[in-house]
Amino acid sequence: MDLLTDILHEAGLKRRLLDLRSLDAQTPLQFPCEKSMGLHVVTRGRAYIHSASLQEPIALEAGSVALMARGCTHVLSTSPNYDPAQVRSVTGDLAAIPLAYSPSPGTSTLISGAYQFWHDPVHALFREIPAWFVLDGQSLSKFHPLTLTIGLLDEELSKPSMGGQTIIYGLLDVIFTYLVREMVDQQGHARAGWSQGIADLQIRKAVSVMHEDPAQGWTLEELAKHAGLSRTLLAERFRRTMGDTPLSYLRTLRVQKAMTLLSEADHTLEHVARAVGFSDAFSFSKVFKKIVGQSPSDFRRQAKLDQASPWKMRAG
Numbered sequence: 001m002d003l004l005t006d007i008l009h010e011a012g013l014k015r016r017l018l019d020l021r022s023l024d025a026q027t028p029l030q031f032p033c034e035k036s037m038g039l040h041v042v043t044r045g046r047a048y049i050h051s052a053s054l055q056e057p058i059a060l061e062a063g064s065v066a067l068m069a070r071g072c073t074h075v076l077s078t079s080p081n082y083d084p085a086q087v088r089s090v091t092g093d094l095a096a097i098p099l100a101y102s103p104s105p106g107t108s109t110l111i112s113g114a115y116q117f118w119h120d121p122v123h124a125l126f127r128e129i130p131a132w133f134v135l136d137g138q139s140l141s142k143f144h145p146l147t148l149t150i151g152l153l154d155e156e157l158s159k160p161s162m163g164g165q166t167i168i169y170g171l172l173d174v175i176f177t178y179l180v181r182e183m184v185d186q187q188g189h190a191r192a193g194w195s196q197g198i199a200d201l202q203i204r205k206a207v208s209v210m211h212e213d214p215a216q217g218w219t220l221e222e223l224a225k226h227a228g229l230s231r232t233l234l235a236e237r238f239r240r241t242m243g244d245t246p247l248s249y250l251r252t253l254r255v256q257k258a259m260t261l262l263s264e265a266d267h268t269l270e271h272v273a274r275a276v277g278f279s280d281a282f283s284f285s286k287v288f289k290k291i292v293g294q295s296p297s298d299f300r301r302q303a304k305l306d307q308a309s310p311w312k313m314r315a316g
Helices: 003-010 145-158 164-190 194-199 201-212 220-227 231-242 246-264 269-275 281-292 296-308
Strands: 014-023 029-031 036-044 046-050 058-061 065-068 074-077 108-116 132-135
Touching (some): 036 058, 036 145, 036 164, 046 108, 058 065, 058 132, 065 164, 201 220, 220 246, 246 269, 246 281, 269 296
Antiparallel strands (some): 014 108, 036 065, 046 058
């Protein structure tokens, strides 16, 4: 089971905007991030991230990549200081990568993406994502996968050819996934949580079987058998590394899956409850409201409104 792919899929992750920008000293750019995780890849020159949540700007050299959590509105400029009166907000419709692009001398170039969720994901991974996660291109080895991918991206941007847009979109998705993977690895060393839990291979086995079939009536004994641990040891190690219990984690997986089912069709609550592993609609509704903060019926109504009135597609 590919845990990261499953989590992003169940959370309803969608790439909503991808844009190529030339950044000059006269026009800083503001990127709203209301419902999205923002991604910036600097391919030429240098850029600075400014935000009220930062004590000082973050410098991005060519080859650097930055991932912003949901809600992190920020400004990009070519210098540590900028004139707020000159800031231009990046909004509008879905952008397309131009077939030919020749930036002016002295400008910086970056490619940006917005990875949006149509609802607030409830999986523990999303609570671990820091407001700002940056990988400095200078710190990456010549043959690091991200270095190679950014090199391919820069090549496609500077020498466009047939199929280039498909390649560019794919490469940005690869960079986004590598960034999240790197973030998970670093978070796993920092504190207890989902990232630390899956670093334990036996805990990861128990987590994987829950992801494979969250509707299964898993017991602690069955999960311990899959993990190759005793019931007591699984419970202790799961709580110590994950900061949660196995069965509480399973309930969250079931609720995340239910959010998808509620938004896709007019299934009865009884059907949704049983499809994700609850015995009846009453117990399902009680757990759902506790985790999501609203009843399944209210969530479904809001989902229909969101789908009927799509968000404006914004970078960042």
